[in-house]
Amino acid sequence: MKKIESLSNPLVKELLLLQEKSKARRQANAFVIEGIQEIELAVQSGYVLEKVLFCDEIFNERELPQANERISISRAVYQKLAYRDSTEGILAVAAAKSHSLAELQLPENPLILVAERIEKPGNVGAILRTADAVRADAVILADNLSDLYNPNVIRSSVGCVFSVPVAISSSAEAIEYLTKNKISIFAATLQNANHYDRVDFTQGTAIAVGTESTGLTSIWREAAKQNIIIPMRGKVDSMNVSVAAAILLFEAARQRGF
Template sequence: MKQIQSPQNPLIKSLLLLQEKAKARKQSGTFLIEGQREITLALQGGYQLETVLFVPEMIATTSLQSQVPQSVTWIEISREVYQKLAYRDTTEGIIAVAKMQNHELETLILPQNPLLLVAEAIEKPGNLGALLRTADAVGADAVVIANPKTDLYNPNIVRSSVGCLFTNSIATGTSAEVISFLQQKNIAIYSATLQNANAYHENDYTGPTALVVGTEATGLTEAWREAATQNIIIPMSGTIDSMNVSVAAAILLFEAKRQRGFT
């Protein structure tokens, strides 16, 4: 088995670029996954691994080795190398190099009566990671990111989603493309906005439904307000008129699941 002891190794330098640069990830079509649970979820989600790097004294790889295809290269690395690569404060001693998946709208496979979360122009990776966790928790059929403002494989998204990047069906596109896609599929659009809206719990989400949320700062663009089957609002009693986007999404999604009987 190959061993790497120095952070100056050319392979390690290339992996550091994957952590730091969206351009490097795009050019190579690969990204890093840190942690045994996340790697396991990626494998379950159909992601292909190229390489697994691990620190022998930090992790027992036996259970994971049985899940990883034999074609994947395993490399022993030193603690020094791992600490250079690791993105999280709490470490497990294992990192994988994985191939990105295709997230075009045309690849999205939906059930007969889908429940979708659509998020427009979310800028903060942490918020996007939290949205993916929320979608996984509620069992949404897909997450669609309209007008994406951050690289889906940003290490902070991988980290903050705690592996839910791999458990959700995810597609991306412009707002115009996503709206057209939803209309063609006869999926009702419920846009969370302050303008011309009724209370979210007054609507019926038992049919094909897309719940659409935007940024906390500017909200949804006009295109979503105009395309909506119904604009919806979460009534609030405080001074401010907005909340964290993942919290808003959770409220809407769990109401939809309540109406559907949590199936």
């Protein structure tokens, strides 16, 4: 088995680039996963592991996941590569998926969350955790501004980036797809909106949310069957997009017998 002990090893430099640069991830069509739970979720969700790197001084409790290559690394190398403060002693390099709308496999009357122009990786991760919690059928990232395989997305989603079906597309493509599949769009917005808990989410539903700074763009408001609003009593009329998504998804799940 190959072993890496030097911080100047070319593979170490390559993995650091994959961690830090979205361009490097796109060019390699690969990304780094840290932590056994996240790696196992990725494998269960059909991701192919190209490499597994482990520090046997730290990771000694479980069988190694299957991968094309297994590499032992020193503690110093692991600490250089590890993104999180907590250490489990294991990393993996996985091949990325395409995430096209055409690949979504939806049941009858699906529940979908559309997130438009989300920039912060932490918000994307939090949205995916909520989608996993309510067993949403898909998340569509429309006009996405954040790399799905950013380490912060993987970390903040606690691996739900792998367990939730995700499609990435333009807003126009997403609306065309939803309309074609007879899935009603509900746009979370302040304009001409009904209270979210007075709307029927039991049929095929796509709940669309935008950023707290600018909200959804007009294309979603115009395509919506109904605009919906979360009433607020404070002096500020906006909330974090991941919080809004959670409120709306759990209401939809409640209506569906969650």
